Amino acid sequence: MIDETVLLESRTLRTSVLERTHVLDKVKTLSLLPDGLHVTTAMVAAYYEVGIKAIRSLVLDHREELETSGYRVLTGTELSSFKELSYIQSQAPSLAVFPRRAILNVGMLLRDSEVARQVRTYLLDAEYEVRTRPVDNLVHRAGWDELDERVDGRITDVLGKTVVPMLNALIETSGEQSRELLSLREDVQQIQIKLIEHDIQLSRLQRGQDVKALTGVIGTIDAMNWREFEEHVAQLLRRDGCTNVELHGGHGGDRGVDISARTADGRTVAVQCKNFAPFRHVLSGEMQKFLGASKVIHEADVALYVATCAFTRESLALAAQGGVTAVHRGLLEAWSAGVKLQVLRSS
Template identity: 60%
Template sequence: MIHESALLESKSLRDGALDRTDVLDRVKALSLLPDGMHVTTAMVAAYFGVTAEAIRQLKARHHGELSGNGMLTLQGPDLAEFKRDVLSRYPAGYPQPRSSLTLYSRRAVLNVAMLLRDSEVARQVRTYLLDMEYRARTQPVDNPVPSHSVSLDDRIDQRITHILGETVVPMFNALIETSGEHQRELIALRAGVQQVEKRLRQHHARLHRLEGPREDRPLAGVMASMDAMNGREFEEHIATLLRRDGCTDVVVQGGGRDRGVDITALTAHGRRLVVQCKRFAPHLSITSAELQKFLGAAKVLHDSEVALFVATCPFTRDALNIAAETGVTAVHRGLLEEWSAGAALPVLG
């Protein structure tokens, strides 16, 4: 088994383990900020039992690698927005930074664990990571599959489909041939099984379409990349999607002069479009009050013909009802992922 110190020296080893952020909570509970996604430098230091200065020095030495894995520093309007949307909810629980604030995603914290030498917690995380990797490579497999195969769920679907088609349906055929009294019931049951088999085959085909790479959409990790963005980056990402789908005159407002909206544009057919962007943690929700506030700005201040409320989280039932009644398009996390992956929003057509 590879010694845990190997992660300190090998970036390729670190890159291969960065998806295992669950290891952090297995070693020690990691407390997050109210947005459910980030921690501060002080919180990272507390988790690893080192000084904040040690984390700052590590950040200076490995800034590029950490930034690529979700570390970001907020300043100016981005910091003001984060203080307003996140820290202000718990004003007594978190410091209010004046000029800048460095945030770490869970992935960045795991990256720190693989770089921090003088921390027993970090050493335990590295040992746990390599132990899990060793067990995964040495665990015997009854039915090995090629490395290019799809997910475990996909293989289970294929196995169930095979059993239904090669075993269960033929069994029904034999029973129908020898049964007179219950023949009608058996035929109905066989039809039901065949329908299930058909749906599983369709599901299997759909998984291949969704999981397979395509030139017109990014690969997996769309939402993870958005969760790592700051507010301005998220707005620019949405602006890019609008331009991709034929919108013109796309302007990211930003700052205190946005008059209640984040982006203005014209659709492909020249209709006035306004967009509100909210990059919230997935466990939060857009409320009816937030949607009503946007509705007032969109209709009254901007005289919009198309209004999008785009969020990285769900909407409450009341908010969705208001959106449906007033013609606002609520782009929740699932719809946002599909849009970012290449699907078109009908309202923009």
């Protein structure tokens, strides 16, 4: 096993594991700003249980590397927009923010922190597991993937529709051989499971859903900033026949609504857009605010809360009670891929 201190010395190694930000949550709870994506310098210091000066000194020594990981200093209009989004009251002319990758990068550079040491240990444990995991040659064999998928599908179909039912019938009528037949059926079912898992792996490879890179519809959405995300949702509304589609410029937009529109049959539409991190949830308080804005202030016929993450059970209950359509991550992906939202269909 590699000693965790090597991360302190090797930028190449640090870069190779930057995507494993889930390690942060394994060590201790990481509190994020309300945008669900960033933390301040003080929050980084609190996470690693060191002084703010230690983080500022580290940034001074490794600024270029940390900027590559997403560290930024906000000023001007960008800072104003960010303050509005994150409910920050500071009057300072600039604000340093760290996304999860940069927070992890800090942990790989910070020497005098027990939390950082634990982060490095977890990272190298995960790296060791990946490097020593056996490779499934059937999955990676060039030129055979499509053939394997067809064969797997046919075998799975035969096992499920013919072999297992036949074994069930034999078990019911057998006497002494029932134990052997039960064991055989269990073996067959295990083969089915393996074939299904293999099929899933092949499908992921064909769709390019590799853990090293986000691709496809939802990956494209995850890469958008909030302005791009709102424009994306506006385009989906136009695609599905909505008219008078208007973006109101920023989070909160026009009194709590980011986009307004009309359906093809004339109903008014109010939309809230949140491009939160995938691991976040829309909370009940956030849903309550939009409920008041869309239904009370705007008196919208159709209210859409579109988010790149999931919703809590409480927020979904509020949405159902108030007539808000909660467009969660999975539904957003389907909508973006061409499926029309039921609520937008002409009545």
